[in-house]
Amino acid sequence: MFRIARQLVAALAILVGVLALGTTAASAHATLESSSPADGQSVLTSPSEIRITFSEAVTTISGGLSVLDADGKTIDTGNSEIVDGRTLVAPISESLSDGTYVATYRVLSADGHPVSGSLLFGVGEGALDRSALPSSNGDRLWEIIGGISRFIIYLAALVAAGVAFFLAFIHDRAEDRWRIVPFVRIGSILALFSAIGIVMSQAALLTGKGAGAVTDSTVLRDVLNQNLGWSLALLMIGLAAVHLSTDIAKKMVSQSLALSGGLAVTVSFAVWGHATELSPTAISLAANAIHATAAALWLGGLVGLVMVLSLRAPETVRSTAGIIGRFSLVAFWSVIALTIAGLTLTITGSDASLNSILTTTWGQLILAKIGLTLIVVLIAAWNRRKLVPSLITPTEDTSELAVRWATLLRTIRAEAVLLVAVIALTAIVVNVPPARTAVVATTDRVDTTQRVDTGTVQLSVDPAIVGPNTVAVRYADETGQPVNVANSMSIEFSQPSAGLEPITRQVPASEPGVFVIQGNELSIPGTWTITIAVRTGDFTEQRTSFEVSVRR
Ligand code: HEM
Known part of the structure; x- marks a missing residue:
């Protein structure tokens, strides 16, 4: 069982890497809604500004927007705001x-995720040079570093807080506690180093300037000025408290430090991330904090118990029964608590x-988490109902006792390893858009x-997928400003290759130069011809045809 669990964790580690490699700007959480000039649009005279509108609130540091010509020369854009x-x-x-x-x-989404991307526009006549678009903006490595740091910080901080609670x-405060204390100390130190990894990756992703960005005090201040700063401050205070709890001999003081420090650690996770932007916010934040607290207690308890069972002999079962109970x-x-809070966060x-x-x-990742958690729960339930009672029942048969002791050790070790796998999945989950955002972005x-x-x-x-679509037509002058060409226009949808007769719709202007229609005209996949006809005078009509590919 332990070997299978270990192989599963190895497979998950590979999955983390593969998914991190596959992460692109599209996985960010605010999405580009519109821009002027639009992506792919050509304007006839030089624009005086670039405007990019996102689907949700964003903030920016260190410039936010840069413009390059096709030769890679930087265009002076002044200060973006x-x-x-x-x-x-x-x-x-x-x-x-x-x-x-x-x-x-490069902007920062309201949930703390850096969002970056590029759009292409042209000035004057002539086709756009698509090769000018960068093939990759070098962010992938920093996304992987950020993901791995997140995994280590979850694991190390949850183990530190959970084991401190266990102790x-x-x-029972026996001498073997000193062999368990290093989990709290090493966990705290590891979490601290991972926090540096997270700050570096945020700085690099937000500026595009790589590792050097973190040495720029303005960038560092801006990165820590976000929720991330509060989250890390709380995490550090919590880790210091749980660390200290293991040094203090007075039981009450040690317990208070372990409890308050552990809570600071788990609440720190809720302060930065999706929960801050999910609604109802109060419920999401509370569920997140409860979920992480329960995860720490469970994982820390398993680690502590694995150590106790490894360090003690089966014959000590009487004195150890209290710990097991x-x-x-x-x-x-x-x-x-973990399940109720986890399902609330899923909803x-x-x-x-x-x-x-x-x-x-x-x-799908959440479903995988639920599946793995279910396996752990089934093992735990079997331990609780069958194995533990049989272990603490007095028996003279020492070899039978040793077998039960070893079985318990093996199964709880497997439980702990499976929980590490769940945490690896979590580190990926928190880096992809939550289902509610992702569904909107599927286009x-x-x-x-x-x-x-x-x-x-x-x-x-939009979305150019068979079924209901929104078709918007915008007439603009040479500078990209709207032109009031007519009060209404007609639009024809046809798919000559499928022998479809043109479907014609009359569309009134929703604002000067802008016509919007929503409907199910694009009913089959393939290349559609969309022809727009506007009457520009009593006897003149301007017809423009576009080929648009629509997928299933
Ligand atoms: C019934 C099983 C579970 C469900 C339904 C569940 C669901 C969730 C959801 C929906 C989130 C929020 C993800 C996001 O922010 O995008 C989350 C976060 C998290 N889960 Fe779970 N989870 C489960 C089991 C576990 C287990 C077994 C552990 C570890 C022992 C765990 C540890 C965490 C952690 C550390 C977070 C991140 C908290 C944060 O950064 O704010 N979860 N979980």
Whole structure:
């Protein structure tokens, strides 16, 4: 059993790496909603500013937006700022010559995740040079470092807090406690080093300047000025308290330090991350803190008990029975609290939508967590109902006693290893968008622009997946400003290759130069021809056709 559990953890470690490698800007939590110029749009004269609107509130440090031309030369963008909480605006102080440009943004999502990406726009006539887009912005390594640091910090801090509780409340204060104390001390120190890893990865992801970013005091101040700063401060205070609890001989003082320090550690996790942005916020934050506290008690108890059973002989079963009984009680209530709080977080993270749990990476990882937890619970239940009672029943048969003792040690070791696997999954879960955000972000949205007599016409089809779609048409002048071409237009949807007759719709302008229609016209997959016709005069009509690929 122990070997299987170890192999599972190894497989999960590989999974962490693979998933971290697969993480792209799309896994960030605020998504790009619109921009001016739009991604892929060409404007006829140099824009005076770049505006990027995100799906939720963002903040920015160290610039936020940079613009390069197709040769990689930096364009002077002055200071970018956030307006309306979620729109990044950067002035362009020089006149851009005709050509292709790449705007790269780096902002911080409200839940503390760095979001970065690039968009392409053109000035003047001519096709856009798609090769100007960077193939990778070098963030992947920092995402992996951030993920691994998160895993170590969870594991080390939960073990430190949980084992400190075990020593203060469950252990019998016998001499072998000194062989268990190192788990608290080494755990605290490891968590401290991992915190440095998290700060470095946040600084690198937010600035794009790699490891050097952390040496810049402005960047460091900005990174720690977020919820992350509060979370790490609380974590450090908590770790110091649990560390101290193992040095103090007075039982009451040691217990108070272990309890308050442990709570500070587990609450620190809730202060930074998804729970701060899930609603109802108070319920999500409370559930998160309870979940992490129960995880620490369970994991720390298992580690403590593994040590006790390894250090003591089966013949000590009478004196050790008290420890086993107290652990069993704490573990029982911890599992109940952990499950209720975990399911509450699952509901707030998915808007209680079973579909979003089944179809998103976040939801599938949570299901995997539930599956693994269930295996641990079944082992624990068997231990509690069968093995422990038989172990503490007096018997003269010492070899039978030794077998039961060894079986208990083996099974709780396997439980502990499986919980480490659950924590590895958790380190991935907290880095992917929660199901409720991810579902909204599932789109193959198409944005395409063409030049017309009045300037440009941009067509957006969202999500460009068979079924209901929003089709938006925007007429703009040479600078990208809206042009009031007509009060209404007609739009034709056809798929000549499938022999479909054109479906025509009349669409009134929702605002000057903007026409929006929502419907089920894009009913089969394939390449659709969308033709827009506007009457620009009594006898003149401007027709523009686009080819749009729609998937199933
Ligand atoms: C019934 C089983 C479980 C369920 C349904 C569950 C669910 C969840 C959910 C939904 C989250 C929030 C993820 C996010 O922020 O995006 C979470 C976080 C977490 N879970 Fe679990 N979980 C379960 C079992 C466990 C176990 C067995 C452990 C460890 C022993 C654990 C440790 C954690 C930790 C450390 C966090 C992160 C807390 C934070 O950073 O705020 N979970 N869990």
